[in-house]
Amino acid sequence: VRPGPELVEAFLDGELSSGDESELAEWLNADPQNLRSLVREAHLHHQLRQLHLAERSVSQLKTAPVRKSEGAHGARGWPEQLWCWARNVSLPRAAASVAFILVLSVLWWGIRNATDPRALEIGHVINVVGTPSVHRNGKELVELSAASSVQLGDRVETRDAESVEIRFNDGTTLQLHFNTVVEIPRPDRDRNATYTFTRPPEVQLLQGQIWTVVQKTTNGAPYSIRTEAATALALGTEFGVKVDRPLQFQSTSTTNSGRTNATVLTVKEGTVEFFNAFGSVQATAMTESTARPGSAPTEPRRLQTLQQVRSSSGDWSVQSSQLDWTDSSERMAGGAGWSGFKVRALSASNGVNGPTALRITHVSANSPAARAGLRTGDQVVALEDQPVSEAGAISRAFLLNPAKPMKLTLRRGEEEWTVELTSERKSSILPGPRLTVQEQAALEERTRLLTAREERPGSQNRLEAALQNNRGVLLETEDQMGPAIRSYRRAVQAGPEVPLYRFNLGLALRKIGSFERALEELSAAVRLDPNSVEGRKRLAEIRALLGEPSLALTQTEAALAMAPEDHGLWELKAQTLSKLNRLQESVEAARRAVETEPGCAVAHRFLGRALMALNDLAAAEIAYRRSLELAPFDAVSHMNLGVLFSRRMELERAEQAFRRALELEPDLVQAHLNLSWALIERGAWDEARAVLEDAAQLAPEEVEVRAARQAFLLSESINRGRSHNRDCKFSMVHPGSW
Amino acid sequence: MNTLMETHEQFTRLWTEAHPVVAACLQVAVPDFHQAEDLLQEVAVVLLRKFPEYDQTRPFVGWALGVARFEVLNARREYARSRLFYEPEALQRLGEVCEELAPELEVRARALRECMEKVEGRARELLRLRYEEALKPNAIAVQLGLAVVAVRVMLSRTRASLRQCIERTLKQEGAQ
Numbered sequence: 057v058r059p060g061p062e063l064v065e066a067f068l069d070g071e072l073s074s075g076d077e078s079e080l081a082e083w084l085n086a087d088p089q090n091l092r093s094l095v096r097e098a099h100l101h102h103q104l105r106q107l108h109l110a111e112r113s114v115s116q117l118k119t120a121p122v123r124k125s126e127g128a129h130g131a132r133g134w135p136e137q138l139w140c141w142a143r144n145v146s147l148p149r150a151a152a153s154v155a156f157i158l159v160l161s162v163l164w165w166g167i168r169n170a171t172d173p174r175a176l177e178i179g180h181v182i183n184v185v186g187t188p189s190v191h192r193n194g195k196e197l198v199e200l201s202a203a204s205s206v207q208l209g210d211r212v213e214t215r216d217a218e219s220v221e222i223r224f225n226d227g228t229t230l231q232l233h234f235n236t237v238v239e240i241p242r243p244d245r246d247r248n249a250t251y252t253f254t255r256p257p258e259v260q261l262l263q264g265q266i267w268t269v270v271q272k273t274t275n276g277a278p279y280s281i282r283t284e285a286a287t288a289l290a291l292g293t294e295f296g297v298k299v300d301r302p303l304q305f306q307s308t309s310t311t312n313s314g315r316t317n318a319t320v321l322t323v324k325e326g327t328v329e330f331f332n333a334f335g336s337v338q339a340t341a342m343t344e345s346t347a348r349p350g351s352a353p354t355e356p357r358r359l360q361t362l363q364q365v366r367s368s369s370g371d372w373s374v375q376s377s378q379l380d381w382t383d384s385s386e387r388m389a390g391g392a393g394w395s396g397f398k399v400r401a402l403s404a405s406n407g408v409n410g411p412t413a414l415r416i417t418h419v420s421a422n423s424p425a426a427r428a429g430l431r432t433g434d435q436v437v438a439l440e441d442q443p444v445s446e447a448g449a450i451s452r453a454f455l456l457n458p459a460k461p462m463k464l465t466l467r468r469g470e471e472e473w474t475v476e477l478t479s480e481r482k483s484s485i486l487p488g489p490r491l492t493v494q495e496q497a498a499l500e501e502r503t504r505l506l507t508a509r510e511e512r513p514g515s516q517n518r519l520e521a522a523l524q525n526n527r528g529v530l531l532e533t534e535d536q537m538g539p540a541i542r543s544y545r546r547a548v549q550a551g552p553e554v555p556l557y558r559f560n561l562g563l564a565l566r567k568i569g570s571f572e573r574a575l576e577e578l579s580a581a582v583r584l585d586p587n588s589v590e591g592r593k594r595l596a597e598i599r600a601l602l603g604e605p606s607l608a609l610t611q612t613e614a615a616l617a618m619a620p621e622d623h624g625l626w627e628l629k630a631q632t633l634s635k636l637n638r639l640q641e642s643v644e645a646a647r648r649a650v651e652t653e654p655g656c657a658v659a660h661r662f663l664g665r666a667l668m669a670l671n672d673l674a675a676a677e678i679a680y681r682r683s684l685e686l687a688p689f690d691a692v693s694h695m696n697l698g699v700l701f702s703r704r705m706e707l708e709r710a711e712q713a714f715r716r717a718l719e720l721e722p723d724l725v726q727a728h729l730n731l732s733w734a735l736i737e738r739g740a741w742d743e744a745r746a747v748l749e750d751a752a753q754l755a756p757e758e759v760e761v762r763a764a765r766q767a768f769l770l771s772e773s774i775n776r777g778r779s780h781n782r783d784c785k786f787s788m789v790h791p792g793s794w
Numbered sequence: 795m796n797t798l799m800e801t802h803e804q805f806t807r808l809w810t811e812a813h814p815v816v817a818a819c820l821q822v823a824v825p826d827f828h829q830a831e832d833l834l835q836e837v838a839v840v841l842l843r844k845f846p847e848y849d850q851t852r853p854f855v856g857w858a859l860g861v862a863r864f865e866v867l868n869a870r871r872e873y874a875r876s877r878l879f880y881e882p883e884a885l886q887r888l889g890e891v892c893e894e895l896a897p898e899l900e901v902r903a904r905a906l907r908e909c910m911e912k913v914e915g916r917a918r919e920l921l922r923l924r925y926e927e928a929l930k931p932n933a934i935a936v937q938l939g940l941a942v943v944a945v946r947v948m949l950s951r952t953r954a955s956l957r958q959c960i961e962r963t964l965k966q967e968g969a970q
Contacts, residue, residue: 062950065949065950067825068821069930069931069949070825070930071932077877077878080878081878091887091888091891092894094822095818095822095888095891095892095899096895096902098818098821098822098825099814099815099818099821099895099899099902100902100956101821102814102818102821103814103818103902103903103906104910104921105926105928106817107910107925108921108925109925111926348806350806607967610967610968
């Protein structure tokens with residue numbers, strides 16, 4: 057009798073005889089677990105099949121132009137065939153030789169002309185950041201530089217923090233942002249003599265984001281950007297196209313139905329025809345439309361600003377806040393100075409208008425800043441008796457001068473005074489390179505002399521790698537993510553075994569939305585330093601970000617076992633538990649976060665939210681108010697307080713809180729939705745409609761926004777014009793907190 | 795955006811999640827890859843057509859498996875060479891087990907992707923022939939000039955090491 061697992065394998069491999077089948081049936085009936093094993097095994101087979109099919113389609117996609125060029129060179133095998141043919145028809149040997157040489161000459165001439173680069177040239181590179189690659193005729197050209205030619209049939213790829221700008225022969229420009237792949241297909245009819253294009257008829261965007269400015273010509277050939285989901289056809293316009301990568305980690309690579317990368321078209325000028333098999337829309341200036349496989353592009357929505365999509369090489373669509381120096385001190389190789397306060401340029405009047413000033417936005421408990429009496433809201437006037445207007449200047453001074461007393465002039469109301477503040481020397485959060493005392497001294501000295509603008513070539517030298525890392529940190533404090541990522545990458549290349557470099561690169565990649573790459577680097581950092589609490593915490597954060605709260609929770613708990621006093625971990629735990637709807641535990645975790653770090657506003661906010669979920673509104677209000685005491689500029693806390701008021705039907709206070717949140721953060725979609733709710737409650741339909749429209753422009757694809765709009769239309773048709781009667785009033789999406 | 799498109803989007807989202815479980819279940823009922831894939835396509839079309847009848851308070855995967863069961867029953871004369879899952883009761887039981895294992899299978903799939911990166915050389919080629927080309931061990935043996943038994947053993951060992959790797963990964967994730 058063959059063992060069950062063996063029978064299962066034979067069954068799924070289609071090699072089970074009828075006798076074996078009876079044995080398998082018996083085995084399955086013997087224990088209910090056996091059927092489960094069979095399903096698991098079938099799932100393994102199915103997944104293996106899907107992985108291999110996905111791999112094949114990806115490799116076909118990637119090698120498409122390579123295959124084309126192999127086809128062009130395929131004539132090399134013909135001489136042998138011709139020789140055989142000549143012999144087979146029994147021509148005299150001499151005549152066959154002459155014919156063979158003649159045919160060979162014609163072929164050689166043909167191939168030479170067909171691959172003449174001048175005939176295929178379609179434009180030039182005018183700007184390069186990093187070392188993007190071009191694949192041509194099956195080879196990778198690594199020496200891409202300004203003025204390099206671009207040909208029909210090329211595939212151009214950028215990686216993290218790289219970009220390329222190409223100018224086609226008619227003046228049309230095409231800019232590739234980071235992690236972008238485009239192909240410029242060579243039309244079949246070009247094989248003869250029609251290489252007269254001044255710009256490619258089509259550019260295929262396989263991944264990432266491009267921006268193109270099209271030369272306006274009256275008789276220009278059609279020019280289009282094609283993606284998996286749709287095609288954007290332009291005639292005299294300026295627009296960008298991006299392929300949105302799915303957020304869920306690796307969710308789409310294995311199934312046909314899962315290839316749901318959306319394509320987003322953004323038009324700045326002119327008109328673009330945006331279409332796929334399911335429909336077509338015309339997008340005009342300052343609009344954006346989204347296309348998904350299986351459905352027509354959405355109606356273009358009006359944009360107020362292109363800031364987020366139009367990111368040139370130095371202007372990244374950063375998804376999280378700028379690195380501040382309280383964090384940067386722990387990310388420098390060799391460590392750096394830490395004073396424990398955050399500073400931001402804010403309006404002087406706690407609103408959106410008015411002159412800006414540098415204000416303290418956070419003071420950590422038990423920090424040098426706290427001991428020196430700094431408080432949130434204080435204005436920083438001068439450093440070392442010199443007036444300052446840039447937060448970065450303060451950052452740099454304290455960061456690079458650990459343990460050195462420095463004078464800081466502050467203003468609180470009418471009062472102005474000077475304190476002497478000495479930053480603590482912090483060691484790096486993850487192990488950095490092992491440096492000798494002399495190297496450490498040299499590193500500090502050279503870091504102080506670093507200028508952020510200076511590009512440094514890669515080097516295998518240990519000290520140079522540390523400098524690359526430190527330069528990356530300084531660039532990140534200035535929010536220059538592109539150059540920062542390049543510096544970190546050079547550091548990783550020179551010191552792949554240094555956990556700190558991997559960690560820094562991973563966090564920077566996360567900031568530009570490259571989550572999967574970030575996960576790789578952070579995993580590497582944790583592999584190199586398994587005891588790193590911070591590394592595990594960041595891994596957990598990425599897991600949470602990728603919609604995997606269970607995995608995030610297990611990682612957080614593992615990190616908490618090593619660092620039970622880390623308030624950030626308790627906050628993360630509270631957040632993930634709340635996502636998993638384990639509300640009571642979430643409150644307990646949030647309480648631990650507050651106990652561990654009573655000065656952390658976010659911890660109080662999480663506690664407030666968890667308490668509100670449990671309907672303990674009184675305790676939640678205390679937590680929110682405490683959070684706002686510590687961080688009065690936090691829009692989310694204002695919004696959450698508004699939600700709390702709305703629960704108590706204190707509508708006026710709720711509306712006021714939502715408006716305050718929007719003043720502080722005009723793009724906060726949830727606050728728009730909440731405000732519209734408050735407005736409807738007091739019957740201000742037109743104003744509510746306008747607020748909802750704003751929300752729809754900010755996030756047209758958000759399920760909550762769409763649901764709120766639909767509910768609004770429905771309820772408006774039922775309730776508008778009636779007296780204010782709550783019993784027959786609709787129930788719209790209730791305000792939500794964060 | 796109109797309602798039809800929303801319905802389509804909602805369906806696509808739910809189906810993307812449920813698809814691997816339904817596919818695994820069909821793989822048991824119909825072990826041949828091509829036949830199982832054809833049947834899966836049919837199931838998807840039927841699900842989309844019947845989507846307005848779907849009760850949103852119930853799990854989508856359970857509903858999809860129920861529909862798939864009827865499709866297998868309808869098509870069993872065409873596809874089912876094996877009698878193992880020919881009877882409605884057997885299919886019912888299979889569907890229940892699949893639904894029960896759905897969350898676990900999702901995690902296993904992710905672990906498998908990581909584990910596959912470690913498979914190289916001859917084992918990788920064998921997997922490619924079996925799963926990309928959908929060749930059975932006999933055909934693989936002919937193509938590689940090996941004995942069928944050797945192919946079976948190598949395939950079995952490769953899959954066993956993948957299974958071990960999946961278990962290990964899941965344990966590590968659990969521990970992290």
